[in-house]
Amino acid sequence: MIEAIGLVKKFGDFTAVDNVSFSVSKGEIFGLLGENGAGKTTTLRMLATMLKPTSGNAVLKGYDTQKEPEKVRAQIGILFGGETGLYDRLTVAENITYFGELNGMSRSAIRERIRQLAQAFGMTDFVDKRASTLSKGMKQKAAFARSIVHDPDIMLFDEPTSGLDVTAARDVHDFILRCKSEGKTIVFSSHSMSEVEKLCDRIGIIHKGRLVESGTLEELKIKHGNNDLEELFVRLVGAK
Amino acid sequence: MKLKHVMIVLRKEVKDLLRDRRTIISSILLPMILIPVINIVMGGGIQKFEKDMNENVMVALSRSSNSPEVRELVQERILSKNPNIVLVDAEDPVKALENNEIRCILEIENSYAEKLEDGQPIQITLQYDESKTKSQAAADIVSRAIDRFSEEVVEERIAALGLDPDFLQPVQVERKNLAPNDMGNNMMLQMMLPFMISILVAVGGIPAATDLVAGEKERNTFEPLLTTMPDRGSLLLGKYLAVTLFSMVSLVAILVGLSIGYIINPNSLTIGIDTQLQGISLDPLAVVLALLITVALGMTFSGIQIALSTIAKSYKEAQTYLSFLMLAAMVPGYATMFMQASDLSPVMFVMPVMNTVAAFKMILGGSINYFNLVLALVTSIIFVILTLMFAASLFKKEKVMFRN
Numbered sequence: 001m002i003e004a005i006g007l008v009k010k011f012g013d014f015t016a017v018d019n020v021s022f023s024v025s026k027g028e029i030f031g032l033l034g035e036n037g038a039g040k041t042t043t044l045r046m047l048a049t050m051l052k053p054t055s056g057n058a059v060l061k062g063y064d065t066q067k068e069p070e071k072v073r074a075q076i077g078i079l080f081g082g083e084t085g086l087y088d089r090l091t092v093a094e095n096i097t098y099f100g101e102l103n104g105m106s107r108s109a110i111r112e113r114i115r116q117l118a119q120a121f122g123m124t125d126f127v128d129k130r131a132s133t134l135s136k137g138m139k140q141k142a143a144f145a146r147s148i149v150h151d152p153d154i155m156l157f158d159e160p161t162s163g164l165d166v167t168a169a170r171d172v173h174d175f176i177l178r179c180k181s182e183g184k185t186i187v188f189s190s191h192s193m194s195e196v197e198k199l200c201d202r203i204g205i206i207h208k209g210r211l212v213e214s215g216t217l218e219e220l221k222i223k224h225g226n227n228d229l230e231e232l233f234v235r236l237v238g239a240k
Numbered sequence: 241m242k243l244k245h246v247m248i249v250l251r252k253e254v255k256d257l258l259r260d261r262r263t264i265i266s267s268i269l270l271p272m273i274l275i276p277v278i279n280i281v282m283g284g285g286i287q288k289f290e291k292d293m294n295e296n297v298m299v300a301l302s303r304s305s306n307s308p309e310v311r312e313l314v315q316e317r318i319l320s321k322n323p324n325i326v327l328v329d330a331e332d333p334v335k336a337l338e339n340n341e342i343r344c345i346l347e348i349e350n351s352y353a354e355k356l357e358d359g360q361p362i363q364i365t366l367q368y369d370e371s372k373t374k375s376q377a378a379a380d381i382v383s384r385a386i387d388r389f390s391e392e393v394v395e396e397r398i399a400a401l402g403l404d405p406d407f408l409q410p411v412q413v414e415r416k417n418l419a420p421n422d423m424g425n426n427m428m429l430q431m432m433l434p435f436m437i438s439i440l441v442a443v444g445g446i447p448a449a450t451d452l453v454a455g456e457k458e459r460n461t462f463e464p465l466l467t468t469m470p471d472r473g474s475l476l477l478g479k480y481l482a483v484t485l486f487s488m489v490s491l492v493a494i495l496v497g498l499s500i501g502y503i504i505n506p507n508s509l510t511i512g513i514d515t516q517l518q519g520i521s522l523d524p525l526a527v528v529l530a531l532l533i534t535v536a537l538g539m540t541f542s543g544i545q546i547a548l549s550t551i552a553k554s555y556k557e558a559q560t561y562l563s564f565l566m567l568a569a570m571v572p573g574y575a576t577m578f579m580q581a582s583d584l585s586p587v588m589f590v591m592p593v594m595n596t597v598a599a600f601k602m603i604l605g606g607s608i609n610y611f612n613l614v615l616a617l618v619t620s621i622i623f624v625i626l627t628l629m630f631a632a633s634l635f636k637k638e639k640v641m642f643r644n
Contacts (some may be wrong), residue, residue, distance in 0.1 A: 011639070038461040048467045051638055070469050078467045081461040090252075101248045102468035130259075146464075156467075 001026045001185040002047065002154065006056035009042050009209075016042040018209040019056065024202075026153075029176065031200030032189040039209040040197035044158045047187065048078055060154055071085035078183075079098060079172075081162030082172060084143035085109065086205055088132035092142040094151050095131060103150035110149065117145040140168055144175045153178050157188040161195060173199060193229045207237040241477065245470035249478020257486060261445040267486050271440050271493040273611075276501025279432075293377045300330035300337075302347035302367070310348050317333075318389045325385060337369055343378030344368040355507055359397055362469075370390050394509025433599030435577045436494060438593050441534055442541045442569040444490025445483040446562045449545030451477045454558030476635045480546050480628065487538035522603055529613040530599040536620030537596045541569065550641070551632045581605025589616040592623055 001023040009017040017039040020069060024030040032040045045051040047058050049069035063071040088097050093114050100110035118127045123142040126134055131142060147155070157176060161169035173201055176199055179186055189198050196203050197217060204214035213220060217229065226232045257263045301310060311327065319325045326487045330336040333345045345367040352362045364386055368379040395405045414592075433492045456462040465475065468494075545562060552558035572593040581601045595616035602608060 022561060050463065050466050051642070070471060075469055076467065078464060080460065080463060080563045085460040085464045087252075087256055087458070087461055087464075089256050094252075094255070098248070098252050099464070102245065102465075102470055104469055239542075 001028075001061055002030070002187060002225075003059040004043070004047065004056070004060065007043060007046055007053050007058060008055040009039075009046060010049060010054045015209050017046070017053075020204075020206065020209070020211045021056075022204050022211060023212055024187060026185050027180065027183050028172075028201045029180055029186040029188055029199055030207055031196040031203040032187065033191065033193070033196050033203050034189070034206035035191055035237065038191075038206045040191075040206055041158055043206070044078075044156050044187065044189055047154055049073055050074060069213055074150070075152055076154045076156055077147040077150070077162050078156045078158070078200055079143060079147045080174075081159035081164075084131075084139040086131040086139055086146070088141060089113070091130050092127045092134070092138075092145070095142060096146045099146050100149040105150055113149055113151075117149065121145055137171070139166060140164075140171060148179070153184060155184050155186045157186065160190070161192070169195075193233060197229055204234055205233060212236050241386070241471060241473040243335065245474035246472040246477045246481070249470070250481045251574070253448075253479055253482035254485065257448050257451065257482065260447075260451060260482070263451065266447045267444055267490050268493045271444070272492050272497040272500070275436060275494055275497040275635055276504060279501045280499075280505050290621045295324050297325045297378045297381050298328050298342040298376065298380055299325060299344050299346055299489045300328050300333040302333055302345050302365075305346070305348045305350065309353065310350075313348070313352065314534075315344060317392070318385050320379070321388065322385045325382060334367075337367070337375065340372070343372075344382055348383070356390075356393065430505060430580065430601050430604045431577055433604065434597040435573050436498075437491065437534060437600060438537065438596040439569055439573045440494050441487050441491050441538045442593055443487075443566045443595070445487035445538065445542045445545050446566065448483045449542065449549045450555060450558045450562060452482060453549035454552040454555050455549075457553070458555045472635045473632060476546070476632055480542055480631065483542040483546055484539050486537075487542055488535065491534060491538070523608050526599075526603050526608045526610070526613060529610075529617055530596070530603055533599050533613070533616050533620050536595050536617065536624050537592060539621040540592055540620065540627050541565070543624065544633045547627070547631040547634050550631065555627060573597060575602070581607050584612070586612055586615065589613070590619040592620070595620060 002022075004020055004022050007017050007020040008015065020039070020043055024132065032043060034040050042051060045066065046053050047060065049065050049072050052066065057066060058065070059065070060072045063075065065072050086092075087098070090098065096114050096117065097107075097110050101107075103121050105113070114127065118124045121144060123138070123145065125142050126138050130155045131139060134142065151202065155176075159173075160172045160176075162171065173195070176188060177185060188196075188199060201219070202214065202216050205210050205220075206212070213223075215223070220232060221229075224232050224235065226235070256400040300306075301314065305331075308559040314327055319327060323406065327343060330342055330345075333342065336346060341463045345363040347367065349363045355362045366379055366382060366386075387623065394408065398405050398407060412540060431632060454463070466472070544565060548561040549558045552561055572591055576594050582605070584598045584601060588594045589612045599613055599616055602612070
C-alpha cells in the first residue's frame with residue numbers, strides 16, 4: 001500500500017532524510033520512531049506530497065507521489081500533533097465540509113458523512129458550533145472527523161499526541177486503532193516508545209535522517225537481544 | 241488547476257473573512273465611516289478656520305501712536321470699508337499680541353496729518369507675530385486695507401492735480417477663467433477622490449491577505465490544507481480572488497462612505513473650501529476604463545500582499561511587511577495628489593497607483609485622453625500577471641512555504 005524507495009531530502013547542505021526506504025502493507029500500522037529533528041516529519045511530508053524528494057520516490061496505493069500528487073492526496077488523511085488546525089470562525093460541520101469538498105466529495109455525500117462522523121465521535125451536540133467556542137477535546141474530535149471525511153485508505157499521523165494530556169493522547173490512540181480496524185493503512189511518527197509499542201505492527205527507527213532499523217517489535221528485540229525498546233533505541237541511535 | 245477547487249477555496253475564504261471582525265472593520269466599516277467623518281470634520285474644521293482667520297480681526301494701535309486723531313484716521317479712513325477688522329484699545333499692545341488678545345499692532349507716525357497734507361509719504365508700521373497663523377493672516381488683511389487707503393489718497397491727489405485717475409494705470413489686466421463651468425469648483429474632489437480610491441483599493445486587501453496565508457500558517461491550518469487534493473495553484477488562486485474581492489469591497493465601501501458624506505453635507509466632497517460640488521458630466525467609457533484600471537490595481541496589490549504574507553513566518557511579520565507596502569502605495573499617491581488633470585504626463589499612466597490617480601483626475605477634470613487610459617489598463621494587466629506569477633512561484637517554493 002505504501003512504498004518508500006530511497007527517499008532523500010536535502011535543504012541546502014543539510015540532509016534531513018537520507019535514503020529512507022520502507023513499505024507498509026494494507027491495514028498495517030507502521031511507526032516511525034525517532035528523536036526531534038530525526039527526519040520523521042520530513043518523511044511524512046514527502047509521503048503527503050507536500051515536499052518533493054531530492055531523490056528517491058514513494059508510491060501510495062499505486063500512485064507515484066511525484067507523477068500523480070493529486071491522486072496520492074486523494075488517498076490520504078493526515079493528522080498533525082499540537083494544534084488541531086481547525087478554522088476557528090467556521091463551525092465543525094463547515095470545517096469538515098470544506099475538506100470533503102476539496103477532496104472531491106459531493107455536498108450530499110458530505111452531509112451524510114458528517115451525520116455518521118458526528119454520531120461516531122459524539123459530536124452531535126456541537127457539530128454546528130464554531131470551532132473557536134469548543135473545548136480542546138471537542139476540537140480534537142472535529143480534527144479526527146475532518147481527517148477521515150473522505151474515507152481515505154491511508155492515514156498519516158505526525159506526532160499526533162505531541163503536547164496532549166493523558167486523556168487526549170488516549171483518544172488519539174483509540175482513533176488510530178479505530179482507523180486500523182476500518183482497514184486503513186497507517187504511518188505514525190512518534191518519539192514515544194510506549195506509544196509505538198502500544199500501537200504499531202512494525203516500526204522504523206529513524207536517526208539523523210537515516211532509517212537505522214526496521215521490523216516488528218519482536219524482530220528487533222530478538223535481533224538486538226534486548227526486550228526493552230527504550231534501551232534498544234538508545235543503543236541504536238547512540239551507535240550511529 | 242481546477243476552477244471547481246478555486247471556487248471552493250474562494251467560497252470558504254469569503255465566508256471565513258466575513259466572520260472576521262478585524263477584516264470587516266478595516267475593509268468595510270472603516271472606509272465607509274471614516275471617510276465621510278474625515279471629510280465632514282476636515283471640511284468643518286477648514287470652514288471654521290477660514291472664518292476665524294477672516295472675521296473679528298482685532299488690531300490695536302501702538303502706545304506711541306494711540307491718540308484720538310490717529311484712532312480717527314484709522315477708523316474713518318483705513319478700516320471703514322473693513323467691518324471684519326476691529327480696532328481695540330490695548331494698554332500694552334505687545335503683551336496683548338503675545339496673549340492672542342489682538343492679532344497685530346499699527347504704528348502710525350505722529351506727523352501723519354502734515355505729511356498727508358504736504359503730499360509726502362507717511363510711515364505705517366505693522367507689527368505682527370510670524371509664528372502665529374492668525375496674526376500672519378491679519379497682517380495681510382490689514383495690509384490690504386492700508387493699500388486701499390493708499391490708493392484712495394493717490395486718487396485724491398491726482399484729482400487735486402486735475403488729472404484722470406486712469407493716468408496712473410496705463411494698462412488694465414482682465415483675467416478670464418476658461419475652465420468648463422461644471423469643473424471649476426471640483427478641484428478638491430479631483431485632489432482627494434482619486435487619491436482615496438487608489439490608496440484604499442491598494443491596501444484594502446491587506447487584512448484578508450494577512451489572514452489567509454500568514455494567519456493560516458500561524459493557526460496550523462495551512463499544512464492540512466496542503467494535503468488535500470487541489471494543487472497549490474488552485475489554493476493560491478482561490479485565496480488571491482478572495483483578497484482581490486475584499487479590496488474591491490473596500491472600493492465599494494469608500495463610494496458608499498462618500499455618498500453618505502455627501503448626503504449629510506454636500507460640502508464634504510469638496511472638503512469645505514466654500515464650494516459646493518457642481519454637476520459633473522462623466523464620460524461613461526472613460527469611467528469604465530478607470531474602474532477596470534482600479535480593479536487591476538486591486539489585483540496587482542492582492543498578488544503582492546499574498547506573496548508577502550506567504551514569505552512571512554507569522555501574522556505579525558506579515559503585518560510588518562504589509563505596512564511597508566501601505567507606505568509604498570502612499571508615495572506615488574501623494575506624489576500625484578496635488579496635480580491637476582492638465583499636469584498629468586503619460587509616464588504616470590504606466591506606474592501602479594499613479595495610473596489610477598491619474599485616470600480619475602482625468603475624468604473628474606473633464607479632459608479625456610483615451611490613449612493614456614488604455615495605456616494604463618494594459619500596463620496594469622501586465623502588473624497583475626507579474627505579481628500573480630511572483631505569488632505563484634512562492635507557493636511552489638518549499639523553503640518559503642515551510643519556513644517555520
